[in-house]
Amino acid sequence: MKRILFILVLLLASSPLRAELIIEITSGVDNPTPIAIVPTGWNGTAALEESINDIVAADLRRSGQFRPIPQRDMLSSPSKASEVFYRDWRILKAEYLVISNVSQNAQGGYHLEFEMFDVFNERKVLDLAVDGARDQLRDLAHYMSDQIYQRITGIRGVFSTRIAYVEQLGEIYRLMMADADGARPRLLKESRPGEPILSPSWSPDGRYIAYVSFETTRPAIYVQEVATGSRQQITNFEGLNGAPAWSPDGRKLAITLSKDGNPEIYTVDVQTKELRRVTDHYAIDHEPSWTADGKAILFTSNRGAKPQIYQVTLASGRPERLTFVGPYNAKPVVTPDGKGFVFIHRDEGGRDHIAFQEFKTGNIRVLTQTQVGLDESPTVAPNGAMLMYATKNRQGKGILAAVSMDAATTFDLPSKQGDVREPAWSPFRN
Amino acid sequence: MVNNSFKQITGLACALLLMAGCATTSEEDMADQQDQTTQQQDQGRVGAAGNRGVTPSQQQEEVQLDRVFYFDFDSSILKPEARAALTAHAERFKSNSDAVRLEGHADERGSREYNMALGERRANAVADFLVLQGVPRARIEVVSYGEERPARMGSNESAWSQNRRVELD
Numbered sequence: 119m120k121r122i123l124f125i126l127v128l129l130l131a132s133s134p135l136r137a138e139l140i141i142e143i144t145s146g147v148d149n150p151t152p153i154a155i156v157p158t159g160w161n162g163t164a165a166l167e168e169s170i171n172d173i174v175a176a177d178l179r180r181s182g183q184f185r186p187i188p189q190r191d192m193l194s195s196p197s198k199a200s201e202v203f204y205r206d207w208r209i210l211k212a213e214y215l216v217i218s219n220v221s222q223n224a225q226g227g228y229h230l231e232f233e234m235f236d237v238f239n240e241r242k243v244l245d246l247a248v249d250g251a252r253d254q255l256r257d258l259a260h261y262m263s264d265q266i267y268q269r270i271t272g273i274r275g276v277f278s279t280r281i282a283y284v285e286q287l288g289e290i291y292r293l294m295m296a297d298a299d300g301a302r303p304r305l306l307k308e309s310r311p312g313e314p315i316l317s318p319s320w321s322p323d324g325r326y327i328a329y330v331s332f333e334t335t336r337p338a339i340y341v342q343e344v345a346t347g348s349r350q351q352i353t354n355f356e357g358l359n360g361a362p363a364w365s366p367d368g369r370k371l372a373i374t375l376s377k378d379g380n381p382e383i384y385t386v387d388v389q390t391k392e393l394r395r396v397t398d399h400y401a402i403d404h405e406p407s408w409t410a411d412g413k414a415i416l417f418t419s420n421r422g423a424k425p426q427i428y429q430v431t432l433a434s435g436r437p438e439r440l441t442f443v444g445p446y447n448a449k450p451v452v453t454p455d456g457k458g459f460v461f462i463h464r465d466e467g468g469r470d471h472i473a474f475q476e477f478k479t480g481n482i483r484v485l486t487q488t489q490v491g492l493d494e495s496p497t498v499a500p501n502g503a504m505l506m507y508a509t510k511n512r513q514g515k516g517i518l519a520a521v522s523m524d525a526a527t528t529f530d531l532p533s534k535q536g537d538v539r540e541p542a543w544s545p546f547r548n
Numbered sequence: 549m550v551n552n553s554f555k556q557i558t559g560l561a562c563a564l565l566l567m568a569g570c571a572t573t574s575e576e577d578m579a580d581q582q583d584q585t586t587q588q589q590d591q592g593r594v595g596a597a598g599n600r601g602v603t604p605s606q607q608q609e610e611v612q613l614d615r616v617f618y619f620d621f622d623s624s625i626l627k628p629e630a631r632a633a634l635t636a637h638a639e640r641f642k643s644n645s646d647a648v649r650l651e652g653h654a655d656e657r658g659s660r661e662y663n664m665a666l667g668e669r670r671a672n673a674v675a676d677f678l679v680l681q682g683v684p685r686a687r688i689e690v691v692s693y694g695e696e697r698p699a700r701m702g703s704n705e706s707a708w709s710q711n712r713r714v715e716l717d
Binding site for chain 1: 702
């Protein structure tokens, strides 16, 4: 794998209140597809607040599967199909060419049209238009990226998704949400000093985030509606109330409670608050994650002395051990396709990395290779193509990093200000 | 380990000095000791006790007794050296009716959520010991902060060993 192919510093209007994430690509795949994203045409008088073609190029580059051709190398700048001369793009070895135009629409928002051409076969392969409000230029650009990505790879793009994460500034903890590229960070919940917020988890419909807050001086589980900020407390038992994970049908949370003396996995119905105990063991049982069919729950347990990952079938209550390699395996998260799970895997040298284990074969693939070896909190993009996790950079600052599931592309999202951790990748937004 | 015994000796030395009515303990020594033990608590009680008109008997008690108890990596087993101080704390709790709050902590390695459970285990180990010494369980509150509130910043064993702890409030 090639290291340090390019460093990309992204965007972002700066405001002292918002700690922004900056993306640095630290490695890339060997043969990304060359693609030309021509500057977006705009007939307005004032300059646009965002450059749509730059956002699209950055999106595609970050996926690791594309190499956008630099604007300065382009021989022409077509804005309509009749202006496209394929030889201009063949010379640059571009496999695809994208042209676009944005204009003001009747509602005061924006209308974006874009077309994509297959340079070698000299034919148009995409022709789409979309409208957005005044503050949605970035959304329009991400939509365009999603369409391009899907047309070429056959896989749905995740550029319009969000990430939730926790940011710490001194004693203050903030539950944040940003675009998948780290832009437009928004505050969802801010703590009082010394009262941690942790474990954000998206509901399957993307409308709610469950998390743990110490605002009562002890941990309690809350569910917050993302759009309105309205919240409800789900549990507040004595002891641990932790690690909420939504069931695939969105009706229940799997959680950890230690109200009866030691940490056990429970499910709680979000509507009725009805509790059901799942595990029963004097060891630590923690960090539940549902299988795709909702019939079983993976969890971390030290019932065999060291933390390892187990699976319990809800109908039978029978637990079964899943991980056997390494002294410490924890925090399982089932992948969106349901074929396996990502987790924290400690190597013999004591370094923590994120690994993937396939259910069928039990084979393990280590996906991260940070020097610091403090990788944790894995979360997988809804298209299953990329993993995000928390780690520390060389300065000891908490950052988010991402790696493609084939471990070929990585990028970091350090925050300009605080320490960031516990990323949670949203589901697809419709 | 080294740090811990050093601290105990320092604590004992300070206590002896104070008992002898000696006011020569430098601010720096005290600050250093404080840094190693109870960063968040006891700010005024220990640090500048002599200067703030706290009665001598309180001084002795606060300075003598460790309020932070350290644990080995991935372990929630109470170390033998914690017993003396905890026994003395237990005697004190039995003679009053104060609520006891135990805060469990973990170092940053491994899973953030699993570390919440580990911190709770550690605090429970201290709680169990106090209960065995006769402190009513109902008066003890156990809260784990996992790795969220480190006493010492840094990603090395010296910081980690200071962060695997239970603080007695």
